[in-house]
Amino acid sequence: MSSTRGCQRNWRSLLVSAASGSTCLPRCLTAWKCRYASNNDYWYLFWYCPGDDSLSMKFNIETRGDITVIKLQGARLDANTSRELKKLVEERAMKRQDKVILDFESVKFLDSSGLGVLVSIMKFLRAPGALVICQINDRTIQDILRLTRMDQVFTITETREKALQLFSQ
Structure with a gap:
């Protein structure tokens, strides 16, 4: 679970915060590698960023x-x-x-x-x-x-x- 929290921290540092209206390219699908807690396999977590209006x-x-x-x-x-x-x-x-x-x-x-x-x-x-x-x-x-x-x-x-x-x- 700690690695999942680390991913959330990375999301916040990369995106500033989804709740605060972060922006990236319009309609992009951004992926980050995050270690799953039980093993060292990489899982891709996708986050949809609607972008700046x-x-x-x-x-x-x-x-x-x-x-x-x-x-x-x-x-x-x-x-x-x-x-x-x-x-x-x-x-x-x-x-x-x-x-x-x-x-x-x-x-x-x-x-x-x-x-x-x-x-x-x-x-x-x-x-x-x-x-x-x-x-x-x-x-x-x-x-x-x-x-x-x-x-x-x-x-x-x-x-x-x-x-x-x-x-x-």
Whole structure:
């Protein structure tokens, strides 16, 4: 039993304390080796760390006439969150809502999975008249889209008002 207590102490030192709202990478499964009390075999104890809420992604959906605005509320569009966005846009497209504004206002990180889901969204919405506008005010995200030449695929604006004006033209 003393080795189990030692593991709990290690958890506290590594995680600070699960009860105090410790953070690690979002949705990670972290494992530590801990000796079992009766022998020297190692057992892996898993601890789920939901991570910092600013690293997870939530979506706020507004509908303005025939335009759907999907506000990405979170700091990262990565492998963990991009699939959720793709599924959400596909559901909207099935409902014939093919004018979409993706609001990246709070997004500060975009990786290859996030870029991949943006390409998937464009392929899925290839219907005549379908249009996806990315509202991005973060210079780093804009630079990523420019470097990957995604700015030639997507219409990018810095404000929602500009995006809405593009739909009205």
